[in-house]
Amino acid sequence: MFRATLKSLLARKVRLILSGLAVVLGVMFVSGAFVLTDTLGRSFDSVFADGFSEIDVNVAAKPKVQVNEMEGEQTVAPLPAALVDRVKQVPGAASATGVVNADGARVIGSNGKVVTSFGPPQLGENWTGESELLKLREGRAPQAEDEIVINKALATAAKVQVGQKVGVLTAFESKKRDFTLVGVFGYSGDRDSIGGVNEVFFTTPVAQRLMLGEPDVFSSITVQAAGGVSDEKLRDDVARTLGADFEVKTGEQVAADASASLKEGLSFFNKILLGFAAVALLVGTFLILNTFSIIVAQRTRELALMRAIGASGRQIIGSVVLEAIAVGLIASVLGLAAGIGVGALLAFLFGKLAGGLTLAGIGVPAAAVIGSFAVGLVITVVAALLPALRASRIPPIAAMQDVATPDRPLTKVTVAGSLVTGIGAVLLFLGLSGNAGGQTLSTILGGVLFAFIGVALLTPLISRPVVSLLGAIFSWSVPGKLGRLNSGRNPRRTAITAAALMVGIALVTGVTVILDSAKGSISALAQDTIKAELVIAGQQGGPRPPTFDPGVLDKAKALPGVRMVDGEYGDMGRIDGEGTWVAASSDIASLRQIFGAKPTAGDIDRLGPTQMLASSDTATSRGWSVGSTVNVQLTRGEARTYTISGIYESSQLTNPVTLPATAAKDFAIPQPIQGFIQLDPGTRVSDVQPQVEALLADSPEVSVADRDAFIKQQTSSLDGLLTMIQILLALAIVIAVLGIINTLALSVLERTRELGLLRAIGLRRSQTMGMITVEAVVISVFGALLGVVVGTGLGAAVVEALKDEGITDLILPWGQMGVFLGLAAIIGVVAAVLPAIRAARINVLGAIAHD
Amino acid sequence: MTATVGQQAQAAARANDVWKVYGSGEAQVIALRGVSAEFERGRFTAIMGPSGSGKSTLMHCLAGLDSVTRGTVSIGETTVTGLGDAGLTKLRRDKVGFIFQQFNLLPTLTAKENILLPLSIAGRKPDPAWYDTVIETVGLKDRLDHRPAQLSGGQQQRVACARALVSRPEVIFADEPTGNLDSRSGAEVLNFLRNSVREHGQTIVMVTHDPTAAAYADRVVFLADGEIVSELIEPTAETVLDTMKKLDTAAEVGN
Ligand SMILES: Nc1ncnc2c1ncn2[C@@H]1O[C@H](COP(=O)(O)OP(=O)(O)O)[C@@H](O)[C@H]1O
């Protein structure tokens, strides 16, 4: 039996390669995701280990507000300079150095634009001398107030040379300040940057003032151990001396912690990639199922003969499953290898994009290997199980009869399909209505999965009328008519092939519906509500939003025709111990007059220095009312008590909590992020805009745009997200195309005689190809149609569920849907090329000669 | 040596010193050894011979389904030898009809659609009177909307005959058309073929190894070992059988 299986496998290698390819692609995604995250993770480790290699012990303040990777960067309050001397006194400490090291030092390049880092921080620091790690390549150390040195990679990116004047924006000064570049440095190992981080060194007082906002403070203190004292002992001694208010860690610990927080982000990324792998594999499952079904059908005689000469049904199942295992194994190996390649390539691209992250060697973690084989094997075997069962039911008599496989009724499939679709609908309803008891995401995903499988099961029934309707378009020509009849010939086969395409298209359509609706709803709200003709904002290129000089706000207010100007600040704060996004407006009156906020309690037009406003949702969930007092801890400064003086109605445009403008100095980013300008009635926007533009000359990160352009810019991040999702889902569509090619190729093979007959009675080669192409186009357009319908349904369900979150308008992307259908027609034509050529090449004589 | 048969000038199909060699070296098979033959218009010719004698090969070469190693083949005015795929396709469309032993119909089409298929492929309309006549003679009037799976083997083969006839080709080639049928259905099909020759002047060349089937023809050409060895005009089952026996003994003696 084993031999027979092996032989039949070899005999049908081409057919199996195509279906195996689907598994290869899915597995590639899985192993690629693991390889990428492992490689990047270890690269981060080595970057940080390097960066902190010269520190024995590090002292920093405890973070006042803990933020995770998704919420932004962790910023800690500074330490008093006097602490350095206390640390020096600790026995075992050879030296202690106060270090200024904070994100937000942005160099303006020779083109007048801020050099962005796309992720890694842009550090502003105090020069404490060269070291093993850091060596000046050119020039000298900064000595005067207006002197800086920067790392080589940054100098190259900014296109600036030693001796030139260079503009820099700093954490506490978003107005350009000119410095003289007196030196450029590099790192050991001839590196121009470490992990793409940009570094600007000032003299210590300047760094303190511009990066930390006050004199005589440091971000941290680095301690060098005296000979014979271990880092750990020194750490413990320093910690004991300083007390519980400080975080004292060894250099190794700091490196590990810094790396861990980045890896947290990576693992999230990993999960996303695995999600797409799951989609690809779902599509692959359909494909394998189809291939094995067709192969079993084509081997009916052979299998019946085996039964007739004594093989048991079990043995038949065994032989099909064995075949599946072989295919799964080969596909897993190939997929793993391809994944390693793809992972390495992506890691390389990521390294390049992140400003030259030096990659650690490509790693193949055990998870990649185990995941690849588990996924590849399980998927293939599960998909082959149904065809195997069917094979075992072939009666021995079939060997003696002509291969007239009766059209099995679709009742069972249809009932099963309705049932599974029903389960999917229920799960979706539970998940979307928030009744899933903490399992919302997995319930929704389960619902989507069930819905897909259910619809796939219903597809054979739907395919009959729809396919004949679609095919009717082509029926004017004989090949068209024949093609149409062929696509309706085996509803199950057509259905599964189309369903595979449906999955990808449905997900893309669903996501498009959701994002378009979100975009539309938000812009509609913004359009209706924001009463500012001009907006100051910039495009965010890294973790830190662009900021501008707050002085611009007052100057803009003084311009003729300007009625009101508001600068917006934001920070992740802790209110009564709970992390909360807090905002501050430079002009509190804007809340009502620009953002259309309506008071529900108290007074929202005024805000005293210890008063705070809250949105109605936040107030309800936290149990606040006017007069409640709350404890607010910001990134910097001491915790303070605020009294709620007013509550405004929640909307998409209002913040959970609004603090007085004076609080903004303790925010992680103490500079305004956006500015809103309301003009006097009758003032022309085009009159004011250039004047504001002139005011922003020294704040090159931002620009002033009219309101509509601003709204477009704000929602454009959703477009980027959509494009990314579409690219990732394109893989699922590619796999589905493989499925169409596979089905057609197998059908052509199966119909060799028929094709020969047609050629014998005068069908031209081109007509033969036309016939196959019509079949392919009908199947793929059918699949896309299903996908568009199912995707719209899913998307609409999610939008409905998000009504309370402010997505009020359901926007159907008709244009996109049309594109998908057109694309499907093209996909059909492309998929048909090889099978059609094959069909056209069929030797007439060979096809009709008797066996 | 070759026996040349058929003297009429108006041949519907003609083979001229046709050789067909399969393979090369050790595996070389000479299927036809210099066959020359003419198949007259309006006649029903049977090609007889034992299995492996080259009957099918000759028919395939005549119909342009297979290329000849040497010699020429023509259908009507057209020289088949040397035509490309497009030319051969056109030839099959316009001048030749086929009836095979099995797998003769498209399972997706009804009987009527199958019958009209060659015409629709060529983009021609059927002559309604002729169509009616054909349907009448095959006797399938009430079965026209059935699919092949719903028809018996004999009915399917009659549909195939009607399909070959309806475009009025120069010549119809039939390879063992009754090979898969019981004797009664076979007789129906053969009667029908003979009638289409007698009443409508159709030219038919039929390959068979069954003497009873051959007896329906106007003339029988005997093949043995790739050569034409004998012929009979106005054959009966007995005379055909006798000739076969004689050839068999001759072959045995020859061996
Ligand atoms: N494609 C082929 N390749 C090699 N030999 C062939 C091929 N087709 C036919 N033959 C050989 O040619 C001879 C004649 O075959 P065929 O014309 O099919 O005989 P018949 O139809 O009289 O039974 C046989 O010996 C057969 O084995």
Ligand SMILES: [Mg+2]
């Ligand atoms: Mg034969």
